[in-house]
Amino acid sequence: MKNVKEYIESGILELYVLGDVSHDEKLEVEAMAQAHPAIKAELDEIERSMELFAGEHEIEPAPELRDRILNSMVTNLADDRTFRSKEEKAAPIPEAKVISMVQPKNNDFYKYAFAACLALLLVSIVALVNVYNKLQDSNSQVAALSTQTQQFSKTVSYQNEQLNIFRGSYKIIKLPGTPKHAAASMMVAWNPVKKNVVIDMAGMNLPANDAEHQYQLWAMVNGKPVDLGVFDAKPDSVTMMKVMKSVDKPQAFAVTLEKRGGAVNPDMTNLTVIATI
């Protein structure tokens, strides 16, 4: 009982009523009040005193405040009850919707963008390979064309030379076959100004020589034979003309069959064609 009296006189009960106690103290006071009716009675007395103390300060609020506050209380209550149940049910659904709407969109966009990039890359590579192949083709065509052009220009210049022979500056001498080779014949062109000698390979009509022998062209200058070079007689010869050694003032041209490489003096027994100028 002494404990209870001390507890009452400690002033904790007053602080409890005024709300100036810690959580632990609050629980302690409530437990003490349960256990000891005297403390409960003392608490009640203090509360009544403070209630009267407050009442002593009472001020009548403005009359219009009554409706305002009463309405707000009832409205708040009704609103709370309807809103809470709705919010609890409704709130998670829109959130879930937002997530399910937005995220797949993002995913799709990046998926498609990536796929598009990949497709574009493949197309580009294919196009690049195509273009590279075409470039190679074109390059080889250009090479072929330039070779052709070179051949053409060679041919043209060669033919120009050939044409010059027939433009009057050359003397064309027909060499008929000797009685031993009656069927043989060939043409020799001689330029009196430049002294050079050209034989017609295409129109040549000589028996084909074997591998160990060659025909040799001679010019008779002041009664002596002068070597003008050797040549082969082939029926399928692609060469049109052959330029031989130059000679000044020849009186006759003759061809003999000699051993390959030619001889110093002509073997007159093998005389094939001969003509005087």
Added chain:
Amino acid sequence: MLGLRNREKIAVEALYDMYSSSLYGVIFRIVNDTELAEDILQETFVKIWQSFSGYSAEKGRLFTWMVNIARNLSIDKVRSKDFRNQNKNQDLENTVNLIDEQNNTVYKPELLGIKDLVQKLRPEQKSILDLVYFKGYTHVEVADELGIPLGTVKTRLRMAIQELRKNFN
């Protein structure tokens, strides 16, 4: 639903009619501003109504519970930044005097007698009650503010309430 609402309305009306004057008086003495006091009174009743399930009659009287809600809301408001910016910190005694002066004009004639009883409190008892009840000071803060031991604060507070008790009983 309608019946529930009607019953609620009656209960709310009864609660308001019984306690609005006392609560408003306490709130006004704390915030010292009519408009703010009215807002807080409304806030107090809404909070009372919302947390009514938290009240248990075993733990104390209904008014004690309600007035502590009103006091906490009011003191929180006074201590909030906005309010302090409006009313530059005033000296403690000045504020108390100011409140007393202002309230003198508002009091109804029939309450004058009770007010006289409060005036019977000794000044040191009255100032401690004012600090704790209307300024929201804890007893530790009061001890610091007045420069007296904690035990003395508790004793004076108890004496003040004993004095009230003597008069009101």
